Amino acid sequence: MFYKLKVHADAKENKIIKKGPDSFEIWIKAPAERGRANAAALGLLAAEIHTECKRILLVKGAHGPAKIVRII
Secondary structure: OEEEEEEEOOOOOOEEEEEEOOEEEEEOOOOOOOOHHHHHHHHHHHHHHOOOOOOEEEEEOOOOOEEEEEEO
8 A cells, every 4th residue: 555645844743634545744853864754754654544564665755755655
């Protein structure tokens, strides 16, 4: 399953809003450096979707706010 994410780093609080069946908008406190915001966003997504997933892979968007992830 693929999901589209829009991630806002350096936010005041961590929050996630479901925009559609396969898209989320995520605000993360972590800074956008050395992959910290990506790791925090994927962790928040994993907690939100409540599925038994083995891995979440970042397919596209490692250096930008628009991301595509794959749940395996």
